Amino acid sequence: xxxxxxxxxxxxxxxxxxxxxxxxxxxxxxxxxxxxxxxxxxxxxxxxxxxxxxxxxxxxxxxxxxxxxxxxxxxxxxxxxxxxxxxxxxxxxxxxxxxxxxxxxxxxxxxxxxxxxxxxxxxxxxxxxxxxxxxxxxxxxxxxxxxxxxxxxxxxxxxxxxxxxxxxxxxxxxxxxxxxxxxxxxxxxxxxxxxxxxxxxxxxxxxxxxxxxxxxxxxxxxxxxxxxxxxxxxxxxxxxxxxxxxxxxxxxxxxxxxxxxxxxxxxxxxxxxxxxxxxxxx
Amino acid sequence: xxxxxxxxxxxxxxxxxxxxxxxxxxxxxxxxxxxxxxxxxxxxxxxxxxxxxxxxxxxxxxxxxxxxxxxxxxxxxxxxxxxxxxxxxxxxxxxxxxxxxxxxxxxxxxxxxxxxxxxxxxxxxxxxxxxxxxxxxxxxxxxxxxxxxxxxxxxxxxxxxxxxxxxxxxxxxxxxxxxxxxxxxxxxxxxxxxxxxxxxxxxxxxxxxxxxxxxxxxxxxxxxxxxxxxxxxxxxxxxxxxxxxxxxxxxxxxxxxxxxxxxxxxxxxxxxxxxxxxxxxxxxxxxxxxxxxxxxxxxxxxxxxxxxxxxxxxxxxxxxxxxxxxxxxxxxxxxxxxxxxxxxxxxxxxxxxxxxxxxxx
Numbered sequence: 239x240x241x242x243x244x245x246x247x248x249x250x251x252x253x254x255x256x257x258x259x260x261x262x263x264x265x266x267x268x269x270x271x272x273x274x275x276x277x278x279x280x281x282x283x284x285x286x287x288x289x290x291x292x293x294x295x296x297x298x299x300x301x302x303x304x305x306x307x308x309x310x311x312x313x314x315x316x317x318x319x320x321x322x323x324x325x326x327x328x329x330x331x332x333x334x335x336x337x338x339x340x341x342x343x344x345x346x347x348x349x350x351x352x353x354x355x356x357x358x359x360x361x362x363x364x365x366x367x368x369x370x371x372x373x374x375x376x377x378x379x380x381x382x383x384x385x386x387x388x389x390x391x392x393x394x395x396x397x398x399x400x401x402x403x404x405x406x407x408x409x410x411x412x413x414x415x416x417x418x419x420x421x422x423x424x425x426x427x428x429x430x431x432x433x434x435x436x437x438x439x440x441x442x443x444x445x446x447x448x449x450x451x452x453x454x455x456x457x458x459x460x461x462x463x464x465x466x467x468x469x470x471x472x473x474x475x476x477x478x479x480x481x482x483x484x485x486x487x488x489x490x491x492x493x494x495x496x497x498x499x500x501x502x503x504x505x506x507x508x509x510x511x512x513x514x515x516x517x518x519x520x
Numbered sequence: 521x522x523x524x525x526x527x528x529x530x531x532x533x534x535x536x537x538x539x540x541x542x543x544x545x546x547x548x549x550x551x552x553x554x555x556x557x558x559x560x561x562x563x564x565x566x567x568x569x570x571x572x573x574x575x576x577x578x579x580x581x582x583x584x585x586x587x588x589x590x591x592x593x594x595x596x597x598x599x600x601x602x603x604x605x606x607x608x609x610x611x612x613x614x615x616x617x618x619x620x621x622x623x624x625x626x627x628x629x630x631x632x633x634x635x636x637x638x639x640x641x642x643x644x645x646x647x648x649x650x651x652x653x654x655x656x657x658x659x660x661x662x663x664x665x666x667x668x669x670x671x672x673x674x675x676x677x678x679x680x681x682x683x684x685x686x687x688x689x690x691x692x693x694x695x696x697x698x699x700x701x702x703x704x705x706x707x708x709x710x711x712x713x714x715x716x717x718x719x720x721x722x723x724x725x726x727x728x729x730x731x732x733x734x735x736x737x738x739x740x741x742x743x744x745x746x747x748x749x750x751x752x753x754x755x756x757x758x759x760x761x762x763x764x765x766x767x768x769x770x771x772x773x774x775x776x777x778x779x780x781x782x783x784x785x786x787x788x789x790x791x792x793x794x795x796x797x798x799x800x801x802x803x804x805x806x807x808x809x810x811x812x813x814x815x816x817x818x819x820x821x822x823x824x825x826x827x828x829x830x831x832x833x834x835x836x837x838x839x840x841x842x843x844x845x846x847x848x849x850x851x852x853x854x855x856x857x858x859x860x861x862x863x864x865x866x867x868x869x870x871x872x873x874x875x876x877x878x879x880x881x
Contacts, residue, residue, distance in 0.1 A: 420602050
């Protein structure tokens with residue numbers, strides 16, 4: 239029985255690993271192929287099945303004038319939009335979450351939990367619902383097809399995540415911690431940034447990670463709210479897919495766009511496994 | 521160094537956590553009390569009786585629904601916690617996880633902008649008292665639970681100028697040996713620096729050994745304030761009688777038979793209480809098991825009981841006997857020979873307390 243269980247366990251783990259890793263390997267291998275190796279026959283292994291070439295990668299940094307696709311600019315656009323929006327969302331979201339966790343709000347029938355739910359509800363509706371309002375909003379204030387406009391929209395998308403994670407986190411930080419800080423002579427603001435905030439770094443990291451992931455992978459709003467002036471990475475990658483799909487550069491750009499998330503995941507995993515997420519008190 | 525301690529007056533304080541409801545329930549019923557400068561107080565009572573609320577009101581974490589708090593005749597009711605100069609230690613250790621032990625202890629002084637030398641001196645002194653000197657540079661989160669509680673305690677004691685140090689069952693997580701020593705340390709600190717210490721506990725032994733004055737609370741009410749001796753010998757209510765002492769006070773239903781006497785079944789007990797106004801009323805007679813004596817023969821104020829159990833506690837024997845349906849407990853010296861079966865117990869009149877409506881007559 240246990241043997242069967244162990245067998246099944248490893249079988250499914252292996253199956254799942256192949257399922258997850260295979261597309262990456264496929265993309266890595268494809269990114270080094272040329273037109274011939276992709277289209278003439280099935281090839282897998284470099285040097286044996288096909289002669290690897292860096293052409294697929296070179297195209298990515300060549301300017302369009304020279305026949306390249308230049309994903310460098312969209313790449314930095316994406317980094318800028320994601321990081322700015324995440325940072326602002328974390329700052330505002332953390333403040334909102336702290337207030338929601340520590341103070342009691344009453345407005346008619348609205349209580350703290352209702353306000354928290356209001357934040358989260360922004361993520362519940364399908365993005366398509368928001369697309370037209372955002373479009374009109376941005377065109378009214380003249381921020382359509384601009385980085386700033388995207389930052390504004392992404393803050394709306396990312397802040398609920400930050401609020402949600404941080405409310406939960408602050409609720410698990412005993413209020414005695416704040417009270418002790420007050421007794422020790424901090425005013426409420428000092429208590430927040432000298433005592434509560436340093437204790438909440440693990441929560442901030444988790445929230446930050448989610449914001450970065452959700453900001454980085456968004457295609458929908460980047461697609462709808464930009465045209466020619468500004469392009470974000472996901473849009474640019476998809477745009478590679480023309481009448482003759484350049485599978486090699488498409489694969490290379492896909493790998494390049496996933497890379498930052500893999501780095502983020504590694505760093506965060508290291509940090510979290512050090513045990514810093516464990517409870518601050520008791 | 522300027523020593524700024526204060527007499528703390530609580531005047532007509534009451535508190536409810538749901539003031540907006542039509543019939544608010546009070547966590548603290550109206551009371552007034554004065555904590556003298558430099559004394560040791562213990563607030564004693566079962567869980568949920570309002571002890572913590574009282575501390576939080578003094579430290580300013582809770583604003584009382586009604587009433588006023590004065591430090592040295594100056595009203596501080598509207599003063600914020602950080603401006604009140606109060607130290608408070610909670611039941612569970614609260615430490616600043618990201619800081620070292622030294623920084624934890626120095627934090628209250630840094631917030632108040634003491635000089636570096638002064639901070640160093642105070643932290644050294646407090647860490648010596650609390651046996652924390654060897655951990656000063658380690659991260660506070662790496663310490664054990666009781667060491668963490670020592671840090672909490674240390675942060676309370678590190679400021680010499682506090683109006684009072686409030687402690688909310690601070691020694692719960694600390695092992696008995698260290699507990700004993702710490703209690704003595706706290707006493708020494710109080711004697712040395714004349715810091716007012718207020719100590720909340722539900723453990724009567726802790727309260728008795730620690731405090732000069734004990735405040736007994738029950739259901740948001742202050743039932744009795746007094747010296748350990750008063751609480752023991754003349755509990756003001758049957759609650760105090762039950763709550764303090766081990767075993768609890770013997771309390772029997774009885775009727776008043778004359779000006780100074782009550783009757784249980786057919787036995788008349790003489791007391792020193794004036795019962796003129798309570799003639800024929802139902803009252804309760806209370807007597808500590810420590811005060812009940814063995815009697816050789818039947819005389820006034822004796823009762824014949826059937827012995828049901830004898831427990832040897834080493835330093836004394838606890839007799840449990842029955843008089844009809846009533847259970848009587850008596851502590852006797854260990855050496856005393858205990859007759860089998862039936863024996864006579866003597867209730868000294870001066871030790872008998874009579875309770876009408878659960879209150880001492």
